[in-house]
Amino acid sequence: DFERALEEVKPAFGTSVETLDSYLTHGIIPCGETFDHLQRTLSVFVQQVQDSDKTPLLSVVLEGPVGSGKSALAAAAAKNSDFPFCKVVSSETMAGYSEQAKASQIIKVFEDAYKSPLSVIILDDIERLLEYVAIGPRFSNVILQALLVLVKRMPPQGHKLLIIGTTSMNDVMESMGLNEVFNVSLHVPALRMDEMVKVLRHLDCFSVGDIPEAVNLLTTVNSKVVPMKKLLLWLEMARQDVQDGQKLSLERWEEVLRELS
Amino acid sequence: DFERALEEVKPAFGTSVETLDSYLTHGIIPCGETFDHLQRTLSVFVQQVQDSDKTPLLSVVLEGPVGSGKSALAAAAAKNSDFPFCKVVSSETMAGYSEQAKASQIIKVFEDAYKSPLSVIILDDIERLLEYVAIGPRFSNVILQALLVLVKRMPPQGHKLLIIGTTSMNDVMESMGLNEVFNVSLHVPALRMDEMVKVLRHLDCFSVGDIPEAVNLLTTVNSKVVPMKKLLLWLEMARQDVQDGQKLSLERWEEVLRELS
Amino acid sequence: DFERALEEVKPAFGTSVETLDSYLTHGIIPCGETFDHLQRTLSVFVQQVQDSDKTPLLSVVLEGPVGSGKSALAAAAAKNSDFPFCKVVSSETMAGYSEQAKASQIIKVFEDAYKSPLSVIILDDIERLLEYVAIGPRFSNVILQALLVLVKRMPPQGHKLLIIGTTSMNDVMESMGLNEVFNVSLHVPALRMDEMVKVLRHLDCFSVGDIPEAVNLLTTVNSKVVPMKKLLLWLEMARQDVQDGQKLSLERWEEVLRELS
Amino acid sequence: DFERALEEVKPAFGTSVETLDSYLTHGIIPCGETFDHLQRTLSVFVQQVQDSDKTPLLSVVLEGPVGSGKSALAAAAAKNSDFPFCKVVSSETMAGYSEQAKASQIIKVFEDAYKSPLSVIILDDIERLLEYVAIGPRFSNVILQALLVLVKRMPPQGHKLLIIGTTSMNDVMESMGLNEVFNVSLHVPALRMDEMVKVLRHLDCFSVGDIPEAVNLLTTVNSKVVPMKKLLLWLEMARQDVQDGQKLSLERWEEVLRELS
Amino acid sequence: DFERALEEVKPAFGTSVETLDSYLTHGIIPCGETFDHLQRTLSVFVQQVQDSDKTPLLSVVLEGPVGSGKSALAAAAAKNSDFPFCKVVSSETMAGYSEQAKASQIIKVFEDAYKSPLSVIILDDIERLLEYVAIGPRFSNVILQALLVLVKRMPPQGHKLLIIGTTSMNDVMESMGLNEVFNVSLHVPALRMDEMVKVLRHLDCFSVGDIPEAVNLLTTVNSKVVPMKKLLLWLEMARQDVQDGQKLSLERWEEVLRELS
Amino acid sequence: DFERALEEVKPAFGTSVETLDSYLTHGIIPCGETFDHLQRTLSVFVQQVQDSDKTPLLSVVLEGPVGSGKSALAAAAAKNSDFPFCKVVSSETMAGYSEQAKASQIIKVFEDAYKSPLSVIILDDIERLLEYVAIGPRFSNVILQALLVLVKRMPPQGHKLLIIGTTSMNDVMESMGLNEVFNVSLHVPALRMDEMVKVLRHLDCFSVGDIPEAVNLLTTVNSKVVPMKKLLLWLEMARQDVQDGQKLSLERWEEVLRELS
């Protein structure tokens, strides 16, 4: 029976692994206790869903600033779960769909998940799924109502489901009552200076002695905290003219920073 | 005639019993006078509908915070009624439907009920049935108007109907004129400290001596009152690593509480 | 010609009498001058439409709090009129219809009425016909515009029509310009203490000596005035455990009052 | 050519005369200079359209309180014009139509008029044509835009058109820019005391000596000014029990006034 | 090639000349420097489009109070241009169309113009094209977006286009960003007293000596400035009873002024 | 493989070059460091996308006042890129389309781009693509949501994409969350006095000695800074009557400036 269930969900699974990887282009770079704790908590949830008979459904939402690493953390947790059904619900695959079509597709993913004994569904960028925009404000109530129901709906007897949502608009989630339907909410912050130091060390693109000054420059030109994704993009840009194997100079770094902000 | 009526509604009845049970996964744990009184009042209503010739229609709404046990109380009352027709109207079975389709389905349930001599209909999570969201605010006026009429509409001569609604948005109900169409409104509160003690004793997961401190920790980390469903979820999570038969330690309990809030 | 007109409208008439009765389950209990005067005024209108050649159209709206007896008074007046065409326009028979369908049905009733020499149409619960809800506020402008026109439209030469509307939202009616299209507006109030005494005496469910105290309890627990329908429901509930022929005790009465409010 | 044009529009004309009469059930009762002047001004417009070569299009709007006699004045002017094409555009004949259908019908009337050498179109109760309601506010912009264009659009070479609009919502007309498209706007007031005296004398329903007191009673119970239509309705009601040929007593009059307000 | 282009657009041209004339029923009466300057500026634009190779597209909007002569000035400039393609885009020919249909028709006119070597398009009464109404405010965003694009869109290589818009709602134009897409905006004012004197002299309807007093009366009864169209209408009305060849008396003039305002 | 990809996108490419040129009718006139820096930054982005393996997607938005040269800068960068796929997404080619059709077309362009190894897409006048208007405000959420997703969506493995947006409503972009999805935002300002001097020198239309005074006149009549496009249009107009080879006089210049503002 379990076998057959596995069989049934394979094709969906196949496509999804690639999707998960696309969220992990830079992998998960170790950057201190905050992120380690986030990863551990997520893996406890995975365990809980797998083991406990009384929690067939668990839902957690990762919220934090744009680019802080929410989608990557969700994807990594899903990948590590080894659950037979893993699926990312993302607006990227539904661009241009009507709200009804989007809602149907989301419901379809949940109904596919119910067929698998163990499933994880990532609701990526929930405000985007909802077609939210602050002017108005506007959003798709059709999709919102579907999510409000789906996140609370128990999978059928003997089936288990972990739901991981991500959002950079926690206040919007709250005003829509969406936070309330998730069992737990975790904050994914932008990087503090000490965490940036760790990332730069790991990436080995500056001479070790330059790293504090590099971080210093970054937080002077920008703000005190910097989201992971922004940091990685800027490094990439600065490394442009640098030959392989060579380190990035502080001059080049400062130049790029000034140019882009 | 009564027999035939019973016959007619059986299939509907059959499916519904399972539904009722799905609202009662943890049963009804005794936790003091407030909840006992709620249960008694509901059973008086059941009796009144069954016995009195002059009250063919009674409607009651259970309102209270998220997770306080409203749906479970409604389901228990319906189950104990032994009425031949019991049906839960829930948005869970209508995810993704258009508002017209939802309204039709709700009307259909009432019209099915009118065929049975004795019926109970649970309107679960009324704000969700209405697709309500505070931003805007938005909701389905089609469904609202249907409910405003259905809750007041007399069943045909010789047929009797009990309607139990649940909601965690009492103020919304009022501003929509929905409270006015229900004959009675009952408040289902979150658990006070003494009530949590009763629940923990009943569940027997802490050493008896630890229970006051366990409740203390809970209300310190959280708020003074805790909804039943939240308490049960957290216990489940804390019990995760605890072996069967063993009690939960206060350390593990505190750890889980801090992690999740 | 009159005969044929009668013939033509018979089926409609047939169904309607039952409807009228369903608004009069407790009959019209005598409760003092205010209600007597309301009944008399309505019967004068009936007479005026029947007799005068210069008033082929008269319209009156009964407004007052929820449950004050508006629909019953309208139904009683219609029943006593003995007009060959009597019809109640109520949202109860149109639950789930689109606003266009509701408007069409309402227009249809008026056009049927124009075929009868003498007609009375009850527009019951006008705010419900309009699908009104205070949040927004929202309502069906299609239906509103139809009503604004229909209530003022003259029946064809030689035909006469009395329109009786009911509403518990007089201020809404005014802000919609609906009051202005009715010729007369009458207020149906909730019962004062002396009127409640009359009702309790008539129903003979308390010992005569207990009645003042019963009313006293009621207005203490509730408000100073109580709508007729609420009073009748609570009496019904209190009488539940009382054996036939026996009077209701003040203790039982107080218990029920406390339980339900 | 003129003959053929007359031929062409005859059927429309035929139906319209009846409609005009239905606005004149009580005729035009003489009641002083204000109304005489209104009638004269309207007849000057009729003359101007008929005679002048340089004014092929004239538009006038009659505005004033509900029931002041606007429609009757418009109908009388149209009837006296003896123009071969006279048509009333009224929401009464379009109840339940969609706004598009209403707009089309209105446009149709104008296009029919363009075929006649001399036409008069009455736009009766413009706010009702626009489906206006103060809550919102809401109205049909489709119909409004059609009117804004139609009232300014020149009839084809050699054809002439007089447009008479009526409205009891002058401020709404202004905020919609509708007043600006009419060439002239005339105010039709409710009756002052001296005008009511004239009306009562004309109708001869009170003893001459009673008339001042009758008017006095009316303005005491009501407001200082009373619209023509309201006065006529109340007289009709008061006359109910009075035998033919007999005068109305001041007692009966006072009774009716108190009953209805 | 030019010949063929001319051929192609002829039918459209044919109909349009009549349209242009219908905007010029009273011709362009000389009334001083302001209007002369407006006419000269417009003719410079015509020249610029015709001669310069670097300005294939020029757009100008005429804004001013209702009736100030905007449409007439636009029509005169178009007529004098002798461009092979002249077209007026006016809501008059599109009454009752859906906003999509209107937008399509407007786009069609521009695409027809692109086929002619030299074209002028008049966008008459832009707020009416947009179905604008201040309540709400409401307007057709479909049409607005089309205009915002069309007014800036270059005609194809070797083709040239002059766009003349008219509007009496300059502030609305601005808040919609429409002013910004026109290259130039010109103000067409109502007539000052000295300009009115010039018009009255030209029309020769008063004795020369009466003209100052006639203007005086006009600005006393009305406002200090009077739009051209209003002045012409009132003169027409006053001349009604005056025999051909005779002058208008100041008495008759005053009477008409008082009657109409 | 690369060859085939080139083949595949050729037709699209062909049409686009013409489009790019239409944005460069006046070419890029050198006018100082600000604009030079903008051009250099854009060409760095082109390089980055071409060379770096880790940045398959780069997005930059050019924002600045109307007519400052945003579209020209974007077009020049795209033209210089020599990428096999270059496409401008502009509302000019979609006038009158429904918002769904526009969204589909935009998505189509992105999906075509994904087939080319190297692509550049210009999203020209984003507020126009969004059908934005300040009144309301209104805009197409369908198109907005598509853009929010498309600008962040990674092209498939081995394909690279540069996105250049332009807008004159930076604040609107921000309130819609659109700025956040672009990697970088660059400001394109209106010309300062020294920059205007450079442009006038380059165009050689004034005697060298007159240039300072010409700029002086311009900034006196207008504002301190003037957008490139406006400056070029006015020069064109002033040059109208000037014979080829001759310089523009300051008198003629002043006259034109006064006439048009």
Ligand SMILES: Nc1ncnc2c1ncn2[C@@H]1O[C@H](COP(=O)(O)OP(=O)(O)OP(=O)(O)O)[C@@H](O)[C@H]1O
């Ligand atoms: N410790 C880490 N945690 C999260 N992401 C990391 C970490 N180390 C490296 N990354 C990389 O950082 C990037 C984080 O981007 P990601 O898309 O997950 O952010 P996000 O918060 O979802 O952004 P957005 O708000 O735009 O959705 C990924 O490419 C990921 O591989």
Ligand SMILES: Nc1ncnc2c1ncn2[C@@H]1O[C@H](COP(=O)(O)OP(=O)(O)OP(=O)(O)O)[C@@H](O)[C@H]1O
């Ligand atoms: N005394 C009790 N009363 C109610 N529920 C109880 C009680 N004891 C245990 N429970 C359990 O608590 C849970 C209450 O959850 P339930 O879904 O009824 O809450 P709810 O108020 O309907 O929540 P929501 O606001 O999310 O709809 C159920 O699983 C039920 O079995």
Ligand SMILES: Nc1ncnc2c1ncn2[C@@H]1O[C@H](COP(=O)(O)OP(=O)(O)OP(=O)(O)O)[C@@H](O)[C@H]1O
């Ligand atoms: N004197 C009376 N006047 C009106 N109703 C009476 C009277 N005496 C008894 N009744 C009973 O009281 C009830 C009044 O209820 P009814 O539905 O008419 O009130 P309502 O004002 O229409 O309520 P709602 O606002 O809910 O529409 C009816 O059952 C009627 O039979």
Ligand SMILES: Nc1ncnc2c1ncn2[C@@H]1O[C@H](COP(=O)(O)OP(=O)(O)OP(=O)(O)O)[C@@H](O)[C@H]1O
């Ligand atoms: N001098 C008069 N002027 C106008 N109407 C008169 C006059 N004398 C008698 N009447 C009668 O008064 C009535 C006026 O009603 P009418 O429908 O014209 O008013 P109205 O202002 O159009 O009302 P509403 O605002 O409801 O449309 C008609 O029946 C008309 O015959």
Ligand SMILES: Nc1ncnc2c1ncn2[C@@H]1O[C@H](COP(=O)(O)OP(=O)(O)OP(=O)(O)O)[C@@H](O)[C@H]1O
């Ligand atoms: N010097 C003039 N300039 C403009 N119009 C003139 C002039 N002299 C006479 N006219 C006449 O005045 C009238 C002006 O009306 P026109 O419709 O052009 O005004 P408008 O400003 O477009 O009005 P609206 O705001 O209603 O569109 C025309 O009939 C025109 O022939």
Ligand SMILES: Nc1ncnc2c1ncn2[C@@H]1O[C@H](COP(=O)(O)OP(=O)(O)OP(=O)(O)O)[C@@H](O)[C@H]1O
């Ligand atoms: N240095 C320059 N930078 C930009 N444009 C220039 C420059 N020199 C000359 N131009 C010309 O200036 C014009 C700039 O117009 P363009 O349409 O690019 O402005 P825009 O900012 O996109 O305007 P809009 O806000 O209306 O979209 C083009 O014709 C271009 O050829």
Ligand SMILES: [Mg+2]
């Ligand atoms: Mg993300």
Ligand SMILES: [Mg+2]
């Ligand atoms: Mg519940």
Ligand SMILES: [Mg+2]
């Ligand atoms: Mg009622």
Ligand SMILES: [Mg+2]
């Ligand atoms: Mg009227």
Ligand SMILES: [Mg+2]
């Ligand atoms: Mg005009």
Ligand SMILES: [Mg+2]
């Ligand atoms: Mg541009």
